[in-house]
Amino acid sequence: MAITWTGPFGGLGGGGFTGWSNNATGAGTLHTRYRDGDPESSFAWREMAGNLNLHLASSRRLVCSQRFNSTTGADPPKSNTGNDWTSRDAIYTVLGPIILTPNARRGMDQPPRLTVRVRARRTGGAANHHVRLYAVGSELDCIHGWPFTGARGAGYVDFTISAGTYPAGGFSAEGTLTIPSDPVGWYWARQAWDHLAVSTIGQQTVEVMTTHLVLAAVGDGAGNGTYVAALEVWEEAPGA
Amino acid sequence: MPSAPRAPRGIDFDPVKVGRPCIQPRALEVIDAIHHHVQWRRMTGGCVAYQAGAAELTTPTRLGTATIPNHGFYHLVSPNARFIRVTVWTAGATGSGAADPYLTCTTTTDGTGAVFARVPHAGAPGASFTDDAVQVHSATVEVTPGSLEAVTLVQNSTSDAVRIISAVVREVPIGTVDPDGADALYINPDNFEPGTHIIDTENDDLPLGMNLLRRQGKKLLHSDNVEARITDVGVANRRDILSWSTGAPPADPANWNIYPSVNLPETSGVAVTCYVLGRATAGVGTLRFAFSGGNIDVGAIGPLGIYTGTGSIAKVSDTLSKQGYISVAGTFYHYASFVVEDREAA
Numbered sequence: 001m002a003i004t005w006t007g008p009f010g011g012l013g014g015g016g017f018t019g020w021s022n023n024a025t026g027a028g029t030l031h032t033r034y035r036d037g038d039p040e041s042s043f044a045w046r047e048m049a050g051n052l053n054l055h056l057a058s059s060r061r062l063v064c065s066q067r068f069n070s071t072t073g074a075d076p077p078k079s080n081t082g083n084d085w086t087s088r089d090a091i092y093t094v095l096g097p098i099i100l101t102p103n104a105r106r107g108m109d110q111p112p113r114l115t116v117r118v119r120a121r122r123t124g125g126a127a128n129h130h131v132r133l134y135a136v137g138s139e140l141d142c143i144h145g146w147p148f149t150g151a152r153g154a155g156y157v158d159f160t161i162s163a164g165t166y167p168a169g170g171f172s173a174e175g176t177l178t179i180p181s182d183p184v185g186w187y188w189a190r191q192a193w194d195h196l197a198v199s200t201i202g203q204q205t206v207e208v209m210t211t212h213l214v215l216a217a218v219g220d221g222a223g224n225g226t227y228v229a230a231l232e233v234w235e236e237a238p239g240a
Numbered sequence: 241m242p243s244a245p246r247a248p249r250g251i252d253f254d255p256v257k258v259g260r261p262c263i264q265p266r267a268l269e270v271i272d273a274i275h276h277h278v279q280w281r282r283m284t285g286g287c288v289a290y291q292a293g294a295a296e297l298t299t300p301t302r303l304g305t306a307t308i309p310n311h312g313f314y315h316l317v318s319p320n321a322r323f324i325r326v327t328v329w330t331a332g333a334t335g336s337g338a339a340d341p342y343l344t345c346t347t348t349t350d351g352t353g354a355v356f357a358r359v360p361h362a363g364a365p366g367a368s369f370t371d372d373a374v375q376v377h378s379a380t381v382e383v384t385p386g387s388l389e390a391v392t393l394v395q396n397s398t399s400d401a402v403r404i405i406s407a408v409v410r411e412v413p414i415g416t417v418d419p420d421g422a423d424a425l426y427i428n429p430d431n432f433e434p435g436t437h438i439i440d441t442e443n444d445d446l447p448l449g450m451n452l453l454r455r456q457g458k459k460l461l462h463s464d465n466v467e468a469r470i471t472d473v474g475v476a477n478r479r480d481i482l483s484w485s486t487g488a489p490p491a492d493p494a495n496w497n498i499y500p501s502v503n504l505p506e507t508s509g510v511a512v513t514c515y516v517l518g519r520a521t522a523g524v525g526t527l528r529f530a531f532s533g534g535n536i537d538v539g540a541i542g543p544l545g546i547y548t549g550t551g552s553i554a555k556v557s558d559t560l561s562k563q564g565y566i567s568v569a570g571t572f573y574h575y576a577s578f579v580v581e582d583r584e585a586a
Contacts, residue, residue, distance in 0.1 A: 060499050064408075065462050066289045067482055071469045074484035078291040078367060088368045092291045094329055098284055099410045119482070119494065139376050143369050170483055170494025170561075215291075228291070230482060232496060 063098055063114060063233040064213065074166070079123050079225030083218045085132075086146070092228055094142045096212030100179075101235060111179040112209060113236045117171040118228055120161050120217065125224030129161040131172075133231070134214040135179045142212050155179055161217075161226055171232065179211060285324065285391065285409030286313035286463035286578060293367040296467070297331060300401035302575075304394055307519065307544060311393040314515055314578045315347075315409050316460055317383045323412040326391065327378040328404055331369065332362025335400030343402050344394040345379045348387065353394070354379035359402055374405065380412065388580065390546075458581035461498050461512065462560055468574040470525065470564040478528060478563040481574060489530060495559035498531070501581055509533070509552035510581060517576040519544040525572030528563045529579065541572065550582070 068076035080089050100112040114135075122129045134156040136142050157175040167173075213233070219225040288311050290297040304310040315324060326345045333341045340360050346353030357377035365373060383389045391409055395401050468481040479486050483494035500510040514529045516538045525541035529549070536551035560579065566572040 061284065062460055062462065062499075063284055064287050064289070065464065065496055066287060067464055067466045067468075068289070068291050068294070069466075069482060069484065070295070071467045072484075074482070076291055077295065078293045080367075088370070091369055093289045093406055094369075094374075095287060095289055095406045095408055097327060097410075098408065117497070143374050144371050166483070166494070168492040170492070171496075215289075230494075231289075234497065234499060 060115075060235040060237050061101060063235060064095060065230075065232045067230050068093075069229045074229060075227045076229050079219070079227050080217055081123075081219040081221070081223050081225035083221035085216065085218060088143065088146055090216045090218055091143060091146060092215040092217055094212065094214050096136075096142075097139070097210040098213060100209040100211060112211075113179065114157075114177040115234045115236055116157050116175045116177050117173075117232045118159050118215075119166055119171050119230035120159065120226055120228045121166050122161050122164055122219065123225045123227065124164060125220045125222060127220040127222075127224075129217065129219050129224070129226040131159040131161055131215075131217040131226060131228055132156045133175075133177055133233070134216060135177055135211040136214050137211065139212060142214050146214075166229065171230070176236070177233075285315035285411070285460060286465060286576075287406065287408045288313075288404065288465035289406035290404070290466075292365060292369055297403055297405060298364045298366075300334065300395070300403055301467075302395075302404075303398040303401055305398055308573075309517060309544060309575055310395060311404065311407060311465055312517060312576060313391040313407075313409050313463065313465065314460070314580060315383070315389045315391050315411075316458055316580050317385055317387050317389055318411055319386050321385055321411040322383065323380050324383050324389070324391065324409055325378055325380050325412055326393070326407060326409050327376060328357050328393070328402075328407045330357055330359050330375050330377065331365040331403040331405050332373045332375075333359045333400055333402050334361070334364070335397070336361060337397070337400045339400075341395065341397045341400040341402050343377075343379075343404075344396065345381050346392050346394060347381050347383050348389045349384045350382045353392075354381050355396075357402055361400070362403075365403065369405070383411075458501055458583050460578065460580055461500060462496055462579040463576075464562070464578070465576045468564065470566060470572040470574065471570070472565050473567070473569060475526070475528075475565055478526075478565040480561055480563050481527075482561065489561060489563070493530070493561040495561050498553065498558040498560050498579070500553065500555060500558065510555055511550065511552050511584075512536070513580050513582055514538050514549045514551070515576075515578040515580070516541060516547045516574065517545070518547065518572065518574045520566055520570055520572045522570030523566055523568035525564060525566045525574075527572075527574060527577060528565075529577075530561045530563060532559050538577075 068078075070077060078092055080092070082089050084090065116133050118131050118133070120129075120131045136155070138145075155177075157177040159172045159175060215228060215231055217226040217228050296302065301308050302311050317324075324347065328343065335341070340358050342355055342358040344353045344355050356379035357375075359375055359377075362373045381391075393404070393407060470479045470481070472479045472486055476488075477486050480489065480494060482496075485493075500512075514527075514536050516527045518525060518527065518541045520541050524539060526537055526539040527541070529536040529538065529551075531551075531553045533554050534551065536549045536553075538547050538549035541547050562577060564572055564574055
């Protein structure tokens with residue numbers, strides 16, 4: 001079988017081969033050049049390894065992007081003025097279950113991490129308000145179990161909202177939702193992420209990682225609430 | 241029978257010493273990494289979510305009428321993915337008819353779809369969700385691997401509607417790469433056992449697999465399924481549908497983050513298609529997808545439908561703000577918008 005030479009490497013030395021080779025007639029087709037046992041084949045293998053790692057490290061997935069503002073304005077309808085995280089009033093919306101991709105470096109048994117940004121402002125007052133995105137392991141805990149999860153000490157990312165206007169650039173700085181691997185509190189009998197057996201209909205039952213997302217916010221308890229106008233969630237960069 | 245994949249890991253950056261031939265264990269690492277990417281990097285597709293107290297949640301309007309569509313998503317199916325699972329959180333239903341309403345989820349591949357989310361009638365949710373009103377329903381529907389599917393949630397009645405809190409589309413994963421799949425992404429690790437030669441034909445499978453992986457692993461970059469009503473006339477008065485500011489974007493526009501997939505180093509950017517589900521009551525509407533390096537306009541939006549525009553965005557990362565305007569006095573309705581990467585040619 002003829003093996004076609006494809007062209008230059010992305011770069012030599014410094015431990016880095018990046019980019020994809022391209023052949024003379026088209027783009028993006030990489031073939032090995034060397035025959036079995038040929039010592040010079042190491043160059044091709046190193047380039048292949050570099051290309052694949054680059055692909056894995058660069059291909060983070062969108063989990064959720066959503067506006068909540070009204071049809072004719074910048075603010076959404078809900079503004080929770082209470083300051084009690086255990087109240088259902090603190091729940092803005094729920095999503096899921098979300099299938100989580102194992103990190104290419106940490107593997108299937110390590111909890112995933114998500115990059116989160118929110119667009120939020122307080123309606124008034126001077127105290128700091130807060131927005132949180134929770135990772136919740138089961139549907140039951142999202143709303144039905146919400147008032148009882150008083151501990152709720154883990155599995156969320158918190159954003160401090162200190163201004164009456166939306167942040168520069170429209171969104172908060174990125175926060176990392178690090179989903180814990182251990183349960184916290186007596187009620188959190190499940191982890192905030194879960195292994196779920198999924199029947200693939202005609203193929204086989206496989207186990208995947210899932211979580212649910214609960215967007216929550218509180219005000220100052222003195223009549224001033226929090227608007228959350230948008231949410232954006234991405235997988236972390238796999239190479240991290 | 242293909243073997244199950246090993247732990248999904250990125251591979252050692254230095255698998256082969258210069259001047260030495262490749263050995264089978266290193267080849268197996270590459271195979272595992274390719275299979276990991278194909279099998280486990282399942283895509284969650286577009287989503288819609290409403291907050292408690294939202295007008296759409298209290299009184300649903302997305303009923304599939306001539307002027308207002310059902311909820312719809314575009315989902316770019318991964319290689320080897322054959323089913324999607326759509327999960328909907330509901331807050332009961334409107335109306336007082338004898339029969340409880342339900343949803344049907346259809347895809348481009350399965351136009352009949354799956355019936356699910358049959359919910360009882362309940363009072364309109366206020367600022368808080370309650371235990372007895374909120375339910376979760378899921379449906380599994382067939383898709384075509386590697387295709388762009390239009391996923392639609394169809395209400396069975398335009399008078400009694402299911403109140404949708406949120407909906408998420410996600411792919412159903414598979415345990416092993418399909419060795420008989422037409423996309424030929426499977427690489428048999430049994431051909432790379434220690435002590436045997438790595439023959440040329442098998443050697444060639446690895447880079448071929450990665451070429452296909454890169455070409456087919458394109459993805460959804462942004463989705464938005466919430467209505468916006470724009471009455472601003474002319475591009476000079478365009479309205480940002482998130483910040484609701486008008487005119488030229490300020491120095492700090494409200495920007496979404498965009499993270500494209502790896503693309504050829506020889507190309508200057510990543511090719512994308514922008515989709516808008518919308519309509520205009522007079523003239524035509526335009527939604528400008530303003531990326532950091534330039535704009536992609538989706539224009540000529542008239543009767544209710546899907547409109548598209550193509551262009552190229554920056555590699556690695558980009559930002560996006562969306563601005564709409566109408567050509568004459570009237571209303572441009574934005575119902576949904578998406579940004580999807582385009583596949584590279586072979």
